[in-house]
Amino acid sequence: MKNTFxxxxxxxxxxxxxxxxxSISAEKVEAYYSGFSFIANSGNLPKLFPYTYxxxxxxxxxxxxxxxxxxxxxxxxxxxxxxxxxxxxxxxVNQKASLAKGQSIVCSIAMDNETVSIEHIDDFHRVVIxxxxxxxxxxxxEKSIIGSFPFRLQFQDVITDxxxxxxxxxxxxxxxxxxxxxxxxxxxxxxDEFSKRIKNLELKEKYKSRIQVANVIVEEKxxxxxxxxxxxxxxxxxxxxxxxxxxxxxxxxxISVLPFVLTGDENTENNISKAGGAIGGRMTTTFANxxxxxLTIPEADFTIDFTLRGYKKxxxxxxxxxxxxxxxxxxxxxxxxSLMNKVYFDEKIKNGFSTIIPxxxxxxxxxxxxxxxxLVLMDQLTKxxxxxxxxxxxxxxxxxxxxxxxxxxYKILEKCK
Amino acid sequence: xxxxxxxLISLILLSLVASIGLQAQMVEEKGVGELIFTGFFNIKxxxxxxxxxxxxxNALQRYVGKxxxxxxxxxxxxxxxxxxxxxxxxxxxxxxxxxKDKKAKTYRVVVRxxxxxxxxxxxxxxxxxxxxxxxxxxxxIILIFMAREASETTTYGIEKQSQANQSKEEIAIxxxxxxxxxxxxxxxxxxxxxxMERSKNxxxxxxxxxxxxxxxxxxxxxxxxxxDAGYRVTGTASVEKRSQLKGVDFAVQYYTDEFSSGxxxxxxxxxxxxxxxxxxxxxxxxxxxxxxxxxxxxPSSGLDEVSVFVNGKVYMIDDGFEEVVASVGPVNYxxxxxxxxxxxxxxxxxxxxxxxxxxxxxxxAKNLY
Numbered sequence: 001m002k003n004t005f006x007x008x009x010x011x012x013x014x015x016x017x018x019x020x021x022x023s024i025s026a027e028k029v030e031a032y033y034s035g036f037s038f039i040a041n042s043g044n045l046p047k048l049f050p051y052t053y054x055x056x057x058x059x060x061x062x063x064x065x066x067x068x069x070x071x072x073x074x075x076x077x078x079x080x081x082x083x084x085x086x087x088x089x090x091x092x093v094n095q096k097a098s099l100a101k102g103q104s105i106v107c108s109i110a111m112d113n114e115t116v117s118i119e120h121i122d123d124f125h126r127v128v129i130x131x132x133x134x135x136x137x138x139x140x141x142e143k144s145i146i147g148s149f150p151f152r153l154q155f156q157d158v159i160t161d162x163x164x165x166x167x168x169x170x171x172x173x174x175x176x177x178x179x180x181x182x183x184x185x186x187x188x189x190x191x192d193e194f195s196k197r198i199k200n201l202e203l204k205e206k207y208k209s210r211i212q213v214a215n216v217i218v219e220e221k222x223x224x225x226x227x228x229x230x231x232x233x234x235x236x237x238x239x240x241x242x243x244x245x246x247x248x249x250x251x252x253x254x255i256s257v258l259p260f261v262l263t264g265d266e267n268t269e270n271n272i273s274k275a276g277g278a279i280g281g282r283m284t285t286t287f288a289n290x291x292x293x294x295l296t297i298p299e300a301d302f303t304i305d306f307t308l309r310g311y312k313k314x315x316x317x318x319x320x321x322x323x324x325x326x327x328x329x330x331x332x333x334x335x336x337x338s339l340m341n342k343v344y345f346d347e348k349i350k351n352g353f354s355t356i357i358p359x360x361x362x363x364x365x366x367x368x369x370x371x372x373x374x375l376v377l378m379d380q381l382t383k384x385x386x387x388x389x390x391x392x393x394x395x396x397x398x399x400x401x402x403x404x405x406x407x408x409x410y411k412i413l414e415k416c417k
Numbered sequence: 418x419x420x421x422x423x424x425l426i427s428l429i430l431l432s433l434v435a436s437i438g439l440q441a442q443m444v445e446e447k448g449v450g451e452l453i454f455t456g457f458f459n460i461k462x463x464x465x466x467x468x469x470x471x472x473x474x475n476a477l478q479r480y481v482g483k484x485x486x487x488x489x490x491x492x493x494x495x496x497x498x499x500x501x502x503x504x505x506x507x508x509x510x511x512x513x514x515x516x517k518d519k520k521a522k523t524y525r526v527v528v529r530x531x532x533x534x535x536x537x538x539x540x541x542x543x544x545x546x547x548x549x550x551x552x553x554x555x556x557x558i559i560l561i562f563m564a565r566e567a568s569e570t571t572t573y574g575i576e577k578q579s580q581a582n583q584s585k586e587e588i589a590i591x592x593x594x595x596x597x598x599x600x601x602x603x604x605x606x607x608x609x610x611x612x613m614e615r616s617k618n619x620x621x622x623x624x625x626x627x628x629x630x631x632x633x634x635x636x637x638x639x640x641x642x643x644x645d646a647g648y649r650v651t652g653t654a655s656v657e658k659r660s661q662l663k664g665v666d667f668a669v670q671y672y673t674d675e676f677s678s679g680x681x682x683x684x685x686x687x688x689x690x691x692x693x694x695x696x697x698x699x700x701x702x703x704x705x706x707x708x709x710x711x712x713x714x715x716p717s718s719g720l721d722e723v724s725v726f727v728n729g730k731v732y733m734i735d736d737g738f739e740e741v742v743a744s745v746g747p748v749n750y751x752x753x754x755x756x757x758x759x760x761x762x763x764x765x766x767x768x769x770x771x772x773x774x775x776x777x778x779x780x781x782a783k784n785l786y
Contacts, residue, residue, distance in 0.1 A: 209513055209529075299447065301513045301529055337514055339449045340527040415513070 029084040029203050031105040031137060036072040039112040039134070039243075039259065048236065049114045051169070051176040052131070071181035071191055072109050079195035084203040105146060105205065109194055110136040112150070112243045116172055117227075117368045122360040124160045127172065128368050129179060131190050132247055134259070135198055145297050147207060147256035150247030151197045153190055155179055197251070202417075209415040211249075212258035212300035216242045221310030221330075227367040245306050245378050252382040255416040258300050302344075302412050307332040309348070311370050322358040327369040329353075329377050335409050344412055345405040347397050351377035385410045442535035447513070448476025451525045460517060460524050468515075468526045473507040474500060476530035481537075487778035488541070495540045507532050547647035547786035555786050556700030557651040560639055561669060561690075562729065562772075563676045564765055565627040566709035627708070629673045634762060635707060635769035642773035643703075646781065651699060660693035667693035676706050680728070691732070691739045701785075703776060705729025705746070707768045712757055723760040724751040727768045731776050733785065743779035745772045 036056070038045055045053045052068075060070040076086060086107060115130040132152035138145045157175065164171040183189040216238040223231065230237035242260030250257040309330040317324040328350060335345040353373035357364055377396070384392050384406055393402040450471030454464045477500065481492055492499075499506050510528040517524050542548055547555060640650045653669055660667040667689045675682050682704065694702050710724040727750065731743040750768045754760035780786075 208511055298445070301447070337527055339447050340514065340516065340525055342514060342516055342527075412514070 029105065029205055030087065031084060031107045031203060032087050033073070033076045034106045034108050036066070036068045037108045037110045037136075039110050039136075049111065051116065051173045052111060052114050052180065054173055055177050055180065067177075068180065072194075075191040075195055079198060081198045081201055081203075083201065086198070105137055105139060105203070108136045108138075110134045113152070113240060114176070115240075115371070116176070117365045118165060118172075119365045119368070120163075120362050121358065122362065124158050125164055127157045127159060127164055127175065128365075129155045129157075129172075129176060130371070131176070131179060132243065133190060133194070134247070135194065135201065136259075137203060145258060146205070147203060148246070148250065148259050149197060149201055149256060150243070150250050151190075151193045152244075152247055153179065153188055153193050155186065155188070207256055207416065209301045209412070210258055210298060211255070211302045211304065211413070211416045212297075213242045213245050213249075213260045213306060214300060214303040215305040216260070217305070217307040219307065219309050221312075222308045225311035225313075225367060225370045227365075241306060241308060241374070244375060245304065245382070248375070248378045249304075249382045249413075252379065253385060253413050253416075255413060257416075258297055302335065302337055302416070305332075305334040305336075307334075308374070311373075313366065313369075314352075316354070320359065322356050322361075324354065324356050325369070326352040326354050327366070327373045329370065329373040331374075331377060333381065335412065337412075345409040347402050347405055349377060349381055349396050349402075351380065351396055385413055442533070442538075443531045444480065444534045445529055446476040446480040446532055447527065447529050448472040448474070448479060448510070449525060449527045450475055451523055453522055454517075454524050455522075464524060465515075465526070468524055469510065469512070469528065470503060472526050472528040473503050473510050473530050476510070476528060477503060477507055477532060480532050480534075485775060485778070487775055487782055490782035491541045491545065491778055492537070494544045495537075499537060499540060505533075506536055541781075542647075545647065545781035545786075546784035547781060550786055552649070555647065555649045557649045557698070558643060558701035558703060558731075559651050559653045559656050559694070559699055560636065560643065561653055561672050561702065561704040562635060562639060562707060562769065563629050563631060563672060563705075564635055564707045564709070565629040565676055567625050568628040569626045571624040625678075627677050629677045631669075631673075635765050638766055638769045639773040642770060643777055646777035647786070648701075648777065648780070656693055656697050656699055659697050663696050665689065665692045665696055672704060680706070687732075687739065691734055691737070694734050695737055699734070701731055701733055701742075701780075703729060703731040703743075705772065707765055707772070709761060709764070710749070712760070721757045721760040722751055722753045723757065723764045724749055725761075725764045725768045727772045729772050729776060731780065742783060742785060743776045745775045748772075 038049060038053070038056075049056075056066055056068045058067040059065065060067050063070065065073075073088060076088060080086060111131070111133045113130065113132040115128075117128045117130075119126040119128075130152070131154075132150060135149040135151070136145065137147040155175075159171070164175075178185040178189070180190045183192045218234060218238060218241070226237060230240070239260065246257045246260050249255070309332055312328045312330070314326045314328065315323060316326055329352075330348070330350050332348050333345060334343065336343045351373055353369055353376060355369050380392065380396065388403060388406045388410070390400075390403055393399055393406065396402075450468040450473070452464055452468040452471065454460045456464070481489070481496075484492060507530045510530040513527045513529055515524070515526040643650050657668055671686045671689065672682060675686060690702055690704075694700070705728050708726045708728075710726055712721065712723050714721060726747050728746040729744065730741050732739045733742045748771075750764060750771060752760055752763035752767050754763050
């Protein structure tokens with residue numbers, strides 16, 4: 001009897017010691033929130049994020065902590081995700097050091113785009129602000145990205161008393177600050193978008209399949225529409241396109257999308273310093289507290305090429321009060337697996353954005369309409385992978401052929417969940 | 418009863434060890450497998466499994482294909498063992514997609530395979546000659562690697578020499594950059610006589626002097642790698658002392674002096690080293706330099722970045738004569754750090770590690786021990 005009990009106990013111990021090293025625990029995945037960061041080279045922050053960068057240098061009242069860091073930290077504390085555990089990583093060096101001892105997932109709110117456009121219309125100024133960021137998860141030890149979940153917001157305001165660009169853009173800076181951290185001011189904020197995104201987010205230590213926007217091509221017929229900041233820096237524009245597509249794909253299909261990288265001839269030292277963002281398999285994140293990490297991006301299983309074929313604006317109707325325009329975006333999207341050379345989607349997709357420009361408008365920022373047209377194209381396409389609407393495929397693609405390929409692509413996206 | 422208890426205890430311990438062993442060094446690689454299937458309606462499960470095995474093998478081959486050439490030579494010795502037992506070295510694979518062509522009767526599958534890189538390295542090490550001889554049979558090796566950085570640079574412009582009517586003109590543009598210490602420059606001039614008129618443009622190489630130092634970090638890293646590879650690393654200072662007692666004029670200082678103004682070691686110093694090794698029954702000596710190069714701010718991270726260049730050789734002494742049996746460089750490495758000092762230390766350590774791994778890999782591939 002004693003012998004049998006002893007045998008059973010030993011067998012239990014054998015099984016327990018074997019299983020204890022396997023990750024079959026039903027407990028939630030644990031991650032550590034590490035701070036607010038920018039996906040860019042530190043040297044390019046003032047140029048790529050002129051307002052947000054200035055705000056990041058401001059300190060919270062009565063504290064040495066960055067205003068953005070403090071706001072982000074509070075948002076995390078107040079909005080714990082349902083499906084995984086998110087702890088706050090302290091400033092304690094020992095805590096960071098202890099992360100390096102084992103496999104630990106670190107999370108950051110990583111800003112990847114800030115676009116401010118100002119139009120002078122009659123006696124007022126229209127301001128359009130576009131901000132986007134990613135919830136970035138990476139392995140602290142390996143410095144390798146595990147998952148990336150983009151989110152964004154766009155805001156428009158009309159300023160009737162003076163030029164917001166005066167006084168070194170103080171007014172714009174204040175607007176951007178409110179849009180990032182103060183939901184009460186306009187009913188929306190980037191931090192609020194973050195809290196909505198993270199609530200139901202499912203974090204896995206490892207994802208079955210990985211997808212990534214790998215190549216962005218900008219054809220010549222697009223160049224005429226670009227604003228100065230993009231016409232002088234084509235790599236920043238490619239980054240904007242790549243990151244926007246990644247953001248919308250991730251949020252509309254609820255999947256992790258690896259950060260967009262620049263590859264090939266673009267991957268030269270000079271271009272790297274101009275473009276910021278992810279470069280050739282590595283991505284730099286610069287934290288508000290000054291820490292910088294070069295993160296490895298694992299190889300994608302499925303890749304997306306986005307080609308911007310051209311922009312065209314067409315006058316639809318002209319009246320005394322104003323004119324009606326359609327701003328057209330023409331693109332080509334390819335989704336494929338490179339090893340087997342299997343193509344799931346390879347279609348020309350177009351979209352038109354209609355707007356009325358008042359006759360009294362003195363200067364028109366055409367770019368904001370082309371940008372809107374582009375983002376709507378991306379938003380709709382990434383939704384259509386699952387929606388698969390015949391009418392949409394007919395209007396924006398090539399009809400049944402597009403529809404068939406949407407269905408094919410959706411099967412791949414399901415593998416990325 | 419006692420035997421049963423011992424068996425159970427062993428089983429418990431074995432499972433604990435096996436559990437620890439599960440934490441292997443895994444790397445991921447994609448692979449594709451293709452098969453011509455024979456079934457009429459559906460593809461047989463066995464066919465699919467075959468294609469999957471082919472995909473795993475392809476992933477393994479793609480991973481090995483990224484090895485440096487010396488490691489590829491070593492892998493060649495164990496290739497048949499590894500590839501005939503793919504399942505053990507590629508324990509798992511995630512099927513990314515599959516494709517069936519009914520017309521061509523082909524079935525293809527693409528996977529992301531997890532490869533046990535640590536186990537492959539162990540296999541390579543197992544068959545190396547140095548791992549299969551007793552300690553007494555292994556030969557000794559000394560390591561003489563110097564870290565250095567430029568202390569002054571003299572740059573020359575185009576020198577115009579015209580030999581006509583017994584006159585000569587010389588133009589030299591000199592720039593001196595000094596990092597500590599005193600600079601003394603002595604110019605040179607030549608005159609020649611000729612009855613023929615001719616002129617030529619001559620570009621002189623930059624004259625660089627180096628500050629040479631023995632970095633403890635590099636030496637420790639390199640010694641460890643050679644030792645782990647199975648070689649008997651002997652203290653160079655010890656060999657120097659013993660040589661002098663035996664009347665052989667060998668000193669590590671010669672390397673310091675020569676690397677301070679040149680990029681290689683003179684034949685006299687090589688000969689002295691060969692003699693020193695010969696009288697002390699040391700079969701190999703490895704020497705080289707790791708030169709600190711450009712220092713800049715990494716545009717990606719804003720951190721300080723330092724580049725280093727590595728050159729190195731391993732000589733084998735056989736019957737009093739030396740021959741080069743392994744070499745590395747010139748090859749460039751760089752590393753970043755929060756300060757120039759940290760970046761420099763990281764770069765030197767990285768270069769030492771990579772150079773040692775390349776040299777030991779070459780030695781093992783040639784079955785030298």
